[in-house]
Amino acid sequence: MGPFIEVVLGGLLAGVLYSLVALGFVLIFKASGVFNFAQGAMVLFAALSLVRLMGDDVGMGHYVGAAAATGLAAGFLVLMGWRRARPQTPMPAQARWTVLIALAALGSALAALHGAKGWSGWVAVPAAAAIMGFLAVAIERLVLRPLVNQEPIILFMSTIGIAFFIDGFAQTIWGSEIYTLDLGIPKDPMFLLESAFEGGILVNQLDIFAAVMAGVLVVVLAVFFQKTRIGRALRAVADDHQAAQSVGIPLNQIWIIVWTVAGFVALAAGIVWGSKLGVQFSIAQVALKALPVLILGGLTSVPGAIIGGLMIGTGEKLAEVYLSPFIGGGIENWFAYVLALFVLLFRPQGLFGERIIERI
Amino acid sequence: MERTRPIGDVLLQVDDISLSFGGVQALSGVSFDIRRHEIRAIIGPNGAGKSSMLNVINGFYHPQQGRITFKGQTRRRMRPHETSSQGIARTFQNIALFRGMSTLDNIMTGRLLKMHRNFLWQALWWGPAEREEIEHREHVERIIDFLEIQSIRKVPVGQLPYGLQKRVELGRALAAEPELLLLDEPMAGMNVEEKEDMCRFILDVNDEFGTTIALIEHDMGVVMDLSDRVVVLDYGRKIADGSPDAVRGDQKVIDAYLGVSH
Numbered sequence A: 001m002g003p004f005i006e007v008v009l010g011g012l013l014a015g016v017l018y019s020l021v022a023l024g025f026v027l028i029f030k031a032s033g034v035f036n037f038a039q040g041a042m043v044l045f046a047a048l049s050l051v052r053l054m055g056d057d058v059g060m061g062h063y064v065g066a067a068a069a070t071g072l073a074a075g076f077l078v079l080m081g082w083r084r085a086r087p088q089t090p091m092p093a094q095a096r097w098t099v100l101i102a103l104a105a106l107g108s109a110l111a112a113l114h115g116a117k118g119w120s121g122w123v124a125v126p127a128a129a130a131i132m133g134f135l136a137v138a139i140e141r142l143v144l145r146p147l148v149n150q151e152p153i154i155l156f157m158s159t160i161g162i163a164f165f166i167d168g169f170a171q172t173i174w175g176s177e178i179y180t181l182d183l184g185i186p187k188d189p190m191f192l193l194e195s196a197f198e199g200g201i202l203v204n205q206l207d208i209f210a211a212v213m214a215g216v217l218v219v220v221l222a223v224f225f226q227k228t229r230i231g232r233a234l235r236a237v238a239d240d241h242q243a244a245q246s247v248g249i250p251l252n253q254i255w256i257i258v259w260t261v262a263g264f265v266a267l268a269a270g271i272v273w274g275s276k277l278g279v280q281f282s283i284a285q286v287a288l289k290a291l292p293v294l295i296l297g298g299l300t301s302v303p304g305a306i307i308g309g310l311m312i313g314t315g316e317k318l319a320e321v322y323l324s325p326f327i328g329g330g331i332e333n334w335f336a337y338v339l340a341l342f343v344l345l346f347r348p349q350g351l352f353g354e355r356i357i358e359r360i
Numbered sequence B: 001m002e003r004t005r006p007i008g009d010v011l012l013q014v015d016d017i018s019l020s021f022g023g024v025q026a027l028s029g030v031s032f033d034i035r036r037h038e039i040r041a042i043i044g045p046n047g048a049g050k051s052s053m054l055n056v057i058n059g060f061y062h063p064q065q066g067r068i069t070f071k072g073q074t075r076r077r078m079r080p081h082e083t084s085s086q087g088i089a090r091t092f093q094n095i096a097l098f099r100g101m102s103t104l105d106n107i108m109t110g111r112l113l114k115m116h117r118n119f120l121w122q123a124l125w126w127g128p129a130e131r132e133e134i135e136h137r138e139h140v141e142r143i144i145d146f147l148e149i150q151s152i153r154k155v156p157v158g159q160l161p162y163g164l165q166k167r168v169e170l171g172r173a174l175a176a177e178p179e180l181l182l183l184d185e186p187m188a189g190m191n192v193e194e195k196e197d198m199c200r201f202i203l204d205v206n207d208e209f210g211t212t213i214a215l216i217e218h219d220m221g222v223v224m225d226l227s228d229r230v231v232v233l234d235y236g237r238k239i240a241d242g243s244p245d246a247v248r249g250d251q252k253v254i255d256a257y258l259g260v261s262h
């Protein structure tokens, strides 16, 4: 019994990572009906930004630039707070620019003073998050806005372009080697339930950390999308861009929010993956594993993404351990896809996806 | 027709609007106005530019030339979410509902603007909003009663027959409590009975809430019954403008509908 539980648990914990990546897909798909091929590239970009800011062998310009971006992001938060607190007295445009520029300058100055030394995780993680926010703004401005009201397939193709661009861009500015990410997350293996089973169950502390983080993330997202009006606006935008605009939903704000949140989720996935296996180009490929997860979970379901990821993680491990004696090893590489195909045969909308009934 | 609210001053002024798509000139130099509380019909043969005109008014299309003045504010270009926060709501020629949502949820989205202004900020902070939600819900229930669609409140709109979908779409537009309501062929594809219902709703909206309405319609009988004044477009130009009777007798209008070449 002990070994079996150990395999299942190991699979569940590995599945958390798939879930995190799939979650990013689902968020964007729900909000814009876009299948975001670039989610994997975003994970790479987030992880690279983080690991390189924490290291000390990038140029001064990188630190200063990242700090300016962080300052700007802080500035936007300040401005939004102002607008919320005093809706009647909007800040004049000039004052707004002053706030933004001042905070960006402050950020760069601090970075310059600190010198070309690596940042602590407490600074680098928010900075990487800010960078993902700006990536979202850039994608909205340069790609999504010009393509408003286009067919989903066109938007999908544009995300393929975005994926290639981010892959190249990330490696151009941050470098393309393998970097070890050390955020101080404990990595040692440990034994659980030693009293219940002989020898206990061996798990990695990092995996536990990842599972807890994923859990927190899901709860936060659920509250965010259920308890705020954004939930309804999001569904509206996903359903029909034109109609959503006509009831007063600002498409571009919604898209920036969603891509930013997807960027944060990518950062979380990047942290887990990078801590485990190092930050490297192959991170972007994890997106391919997210595809079967999405088919299993359904493109539109947040719980589906989580459960799908866990199922695939567990299924893979179980198959690897218990089936490989009969059909040979390497099952982990293809198992997910076969499982997904099987699900497609019986439930094309996925296990948790909404069934769409079209009137013809 | 006896009115509780007399027709007032100019609510919307459209000035010399020209709009082209590549080589297609959808609108050329069109000017007209819409007065408060009136029902203004826009008619014309297929492809005359009627829908384009509505799209210009609500900000989907940006004309190459011309100005639009709404409630005294003149604008060159404005995006749809901005015009809707100014009080313009609309329905679409090809129904644009949120197909996955129920009737109730569709109409609720019409009230999003009335809830919270800044989505970005809301993403970061939200207060207790239960009471607000309930008020909006009550308003939506009144609209549902008004449109007599209680029985389909929970039905996903994708499964509704066409006529009812059009009604839900009207409900969603009404939920925003617009000052100007743009209706693009609200009765297309309906049977006689459904048309009569829709006519009644439009008249009631106009009468009870004082909503100003711009209406595109192909059915001449409906246009004659409903509208106070009529604009006629043909090949993107305005060819007539006046009372329903005057327009009906206009030789240019008759020619346009009969396809007499220019």
Ligand SMILES: Nc1ncnc2c1ncn2[C@@H]1O[C@H](COP(=O)(O)OP(=O)(O)OP(=O)(O)O)[C@@H](O)[C@H]1O
Binding pocket: B021, B024, B025, B026, B044, B045, B046, B047, B048, B049, B050, B051, B052, B053, B093
């Ligand atoms: N988005 C667009 N892109 C290209 N051409 C367009 C677009 N929208 C409208 N047009 C063209 O502009 C002209 C006017 O179209 P519009 O839809 O405004 O006509 P309409 O009067 O509403 O016709 P109908 O009665 O058939 O609805 C047509 O030639 C149409 O093809």
Ligand SMILES: [Mg+2]
Binding pocket: B050, B051, B052, B093, B184
């Ligand atoms: Mg039309």
